[in-house]
Amino acid sequence: MSSSSVAKQRLGQLTRIMASRKHRVTVIGSGNWGSAISKIVAENTAAHPQLFEPEVHMWVFEEQYQLPSTHPRFDVSKHSTPQELTTLINTLNENVKYLPSIALPTNVIATPSLPDAVRDATILVFNVPHQFIHSICSQLNGQILPYARAVSCIKGVDVSADSISLFSETIGRKLGIYCGALSGANIANEVAAEKFSETTVAYDPPGDLTPLPEELPPVDHGVMKALFHRPYFHVRVVNDVAGVSLGGALKNIVAIASGFVDGLGWGDNAKAAVMRVGLMEMRKFGQQFFSSCRSETFTEESCGVADLITSCNGGRNHRCAMLSVKEGKKIEEIEERVLNGQKLQGTSTAREVNMFLKQRGLEKEYPLFTAVYLILRGEAKVEDLPKMIERE
Numbered sequence: 001m002s003s004s005s006v007a008k009q010r011l012g013q014l015t016r017i018m019a020s021r022k023h024r025v026t027v028i029g030s031g032n033w034g035s036a037i038s039k040i041v042a043e044n045t046a047a048h049p050q051l052f053e054p055e056v057h058m059w060v061f062e063e064q065y066q067l068p069s070t071h072p073r074f075d076v077s078k079h080s081t082p083q084e085l086t087t088l089i090n091t092l093n094e095n096v097k098y099l100p101s102i103a104l105p106t107n108v109i110a111t112p113s114l115p116d117a118v119r120d121a122t123i124l125v126f127n128v129p130h131q132f133i134h135s136i137c138s139q140l141n142g143q144i145l146p147y148a149r150a151v152s153c154i155k156g157v158d159v160s161a162d163s164i165s166l167f168s169e170t171i172g173r174k175l176g177i178y179c180g181a182l183s184g185a186n187i188a189n190e191v192a193a194e195k196f197s198e199t200t201v202a203y204d205p206p207g208d209l210t211p212l213p214e215e216l217p218p219v220d221h222g223v224m225k226a227l228f229h230r231p232y233f234h235v236r237v238v239n240d241v242a243g244v245s246l247g248g249a250l251k252n253i254v255a256i257a258s259g260f261v262d263g264l265g266w267g268d269n270a271k272a273a274v275m276r277v278g279l280m281e282m283r284k285f286g287q288q289f290f291s292s293c294r295s296e297t298f299t300e301e302s303c304g305v306a307d308l309i310t311s312c313n314g315g316r317n318h319r320c321a322m323l324s325v326k327e328g329k330k331i332e333e334i335e336e337r338v339l340n341g342q343k344l345q346g347t348s349t350a351r352e353v354n355m356f357l358k359q360r361g362l363e364k365e366y367p368l369f370t371a372v373y374l375i376l377r378g379e380a381k382v383e384d385l386p387k388m389i390e391r392e
């Protein structure tokens with residue numbers, strides 16, 4: 001495309017946005033949590049028509065899917081061959097693969113093309129397993145509005161050979177926009193079934209961003225609350241993006257440890273010990289490597305201790321780690337067998353955090369994180385955990 005037609009296209013885009021005076025929201029991701037968050041966001045865009053366009057685009061990593069032979073809500077005979085997941089979602093208003101049996105609002109529009117999904121979007125909600133975010137950001141480069149604002153619901157940390165960053169920072173840096181974070185004690189299936197839970201949104205944009213057109217409502221804590229809060233999903237908005245992101249990322253390592261001890265049938269005291277040590281390491285890690293991180297975020301907000309508790313009991317990392325011990329199999333084998341395409345985040349986070357600590361000679365200062373990594377690699381046994389985390 002020539003530079004004048006690119007400029008024309010951008011001008012048309014800006015004119016449409018400015019005329020609308022409302023935010024257009026896109027969710028990038030449609031897994032278990034991506035679909036549950038799309039449901040919440042779509043309920044709220046419909047509930048706040050003065051702030052948001054009702055339609056919410058949900059980007060779907062396209063795949064063919066065959067409906068199971070029976071379904072409580074659908075006549076499966078009409079879908080007897082595999083179909084595109086986006087077609088199924090838009091026809092049945094359900095993400096039949098990643099969030100089955102939950103009706104999605106009809107204003108959620110599943111979209112297989114990333115550029116189409118983000119076109120004209122002023123608020124982007126990133127919700128994909130963390131291993132895919134770099135490739136997604138590369139595909140989004142040049143496709144988004146320069147004044148778009150973003151929120152990351154991703155639980156993981158971005159580790160390279162010599163640095164560590166939050167995914168909100170990575171997204172912001174790669175796309176040249178601001179990105180906050182959402183994280184909490186939020187098992188997706190429970191949230192989607194509208195069982196009560198809390199979450200934490202961190203949003204603290206610097207003053208030098210590309211300004212929003214004056215016609216659009218400023219994106220502030222009030223807009224964040226309007227976008228995510230529901231009667232069954234209580235939102236607290238804070239400024240500590242590092243604390244919120246790290247709580248969600250690091251508790252996945254602890255949840256694996258908790259699954260390991262449950263796999264051995266060691267009971268609640270053992271699990272409480274693992275959780276206590278894990279919480280200390282989460283907080284220490286935040287304070288040691290992220291100067292803006294607040295200690296209280298780990299103890300007072302849903303994204304800290306509450307997420308640790310729920311994940312160490314009912315999360316996928318916990319379940320797969322427990323089964324791997326019970327069955328004597330590798331956790332990756334269990335993940336493949338029981339999660340139907342959903343992805344564990346704790347196994348890669350344990351590896352990535354270990355790489356970061358090892359490079360700095362700090363493995364011994366984080367005995368639980370290190371133990372989980374060594375057990376996953378088969379270099380230590382679950383039975384050795386108490387010795388590995390014993391204090392002097």
Ligand SMILES: NC(=O)C1=CN([C@@H]2O[C@H](COP(=O)(O)OP(=O)(O)OC[C@H]3O[C@@H](n4cnc5c(N)ncnc54)[C@H](O)[C@@H]3O)[C@@H](O)[C@H]2O)C=CC1
Pocket residue numbers: 029030031032033034035060061062098127128129130132153154155156186187188189341342343344345
């Ligand atoms: N599921 C849950 O209960 C919760 C998950 N989270 C976090 O939310 C984030 C997203 O997780 P979920 O939505 O649960 O995802 P998921 O675990 O259900 O992952 C599957 C998703 O990955 C997509 N995918 C597969 N291959 C891909 C590729 N090559 N490129 C891009 N996408 C691909 C699939 O299409 C599907 O949408 C994670 O960081 C997770 O830790 C946070 C709170 C709760």
Ligand SMILES: O=C(CO)COP(=O)(O)O
Pocket residue numbers: 155184185186187188252255307310311314315316317318344345
């Ligand atoms: O983050 C979660 C709950 O808050 C879900 O954790 P899992 O990915 O282990 O299921």
